[in-house]
Amino acid sequence: xxxxxxxxxxxxxxxxxxxxxxxxxxxxxxxxxxxxxxxxxxxxxxxxxxxxxxxxxxxxxxxxxxxxxxxxxxxxxxxxxxxxxxxxxxxxxxxxxxxxxxxxxxxxxxxxxxxxxxxxxxxxxxxxxxxxxxxxxxxxxxxxxxxxxxxxxxxxxxxxxxxxxxxxxxxxxxxx
Numbered sequence: 001x002x003x004x005x006x007x008x009x010x011x012x013x014x015x016x017x018x019x020x021x022x023x024x025x026x027x028x029x030x031x032x033x034x035x036x037x038x039x040x041x042x043x044x045x046x047x048x049x050x051x052x053x054x055x056x057x058x059x060x061x062x063x064x065x066x067x068x069x070x071x072x073x074x075x076x077x078x079x080x081x082x083x084x085x086x087x088x089x090x091x092x093x094x095x096x097x098x099x100x101x102x103x104x105x106x107x108x109x110x111x112x113x114x115x116x117x118x119x120x121x122x123x124x125x126x127x128x129x130x131x132x133x134x135x136x137x138x139x140x141x142x143x144x145x146x147x148x149x150x151x152x153x154x155x156x157x158x159x160x161x162x163x164x165x166x167x168x169x170x171x172x173x174x175x176x
Contacts, residue, residue, distance in 0.1 A: 016164070023162040026079045028090045028121075029056050029064060031071040032114030036099055039064040040091035042161045043138070044076065052145050053130060057138040063097065068129065068141060075115030076143075078123040079159040080151075081168035086118060087159060088166075112146040122157050123150045 009015070030038035043057035054076070058065045068074055079087055086105050095101050106119035112126040127143030134140075160167045 020163050023160050023167075026083075026087045026159040026161050026166065027056070028077045028079065028086065028118055029058070029068070030075045030077070030115045030117070031064070031067045031073070032075070032109060032116060033071055035067065035097075036102065036116055037064055037067040037097065038090050038101060038116060040087045047142060053142050054125060054127060054145060055140055055142050057135055057140050059138050061137075065139060069132070069139075071115075072129045073113035073115060073146075074127055074129065074141075074143060075110045075113055075117050076123075076125040076127065077118040077121035078125070079118070080120055080122040080157045081159050083118070083120060083159055084166045087161075110147070121151060122159075124148065 024042040025044065027041050027044045028038050029041045029044070030036065039058070039062060041056050041058070045055050047053040047055050056074075056076070058068060089095060089104050090101075095104070102116050107116040108119065109115065110117050110124070110126040113128075115126060117124045117126075125143075125148045126146050128146055129141060130144040131142045132139050133142070158168075
């Protein structure tokens with residue numbers, strides 16, 4: 001068994017490499033309203049079936065942190081394998097803010113929240129903010145789903161993030 005020194009666990013480069021061994025799905029989190037906003041997030045997870053809960057972690061310095069706190073509702077677009085360009089766009093802090101950022105992709109407002117939901121996504125979930133918790137330099141936002149839809153053109157139509165790279169999940173497994 002290999003052990004590491006305590007100092008290594010605070011090395012950001014090591015943490016990124018180690019955390020990068022865990023494959024995640026890729027989502028775009030969005031809020032509607034007067035100042036709509038979206039961001040790419042792979043720190044999304046289901047939490048509970050009863051009550052139904054999901055979570056997303058957002059950096060305290062991200063514009064989305066304030067937008068989500070102020071909105072009280074949010075949408076989640078679970079990206080399909082062909083949406084790497086959208087993932088990169090909504091991860092870019094240089095993109096325009098406000099409604100202009102949604103000129104990039106086709107979308108529709110969620111019926112429950114008004115949050116922009118990206119067309120072509122594998123699934124959509126609309127949530128009301130249920131609780132939030134301190135998560136160090138992030139906040140852990142728990143959402144209670146109010147609506148959800150799966151748009152399955154194929155059973156394995158997910159965009160994956162693994163090892164610092166976007167990948168696709170197909171019937172043969174994970175590919176680059």
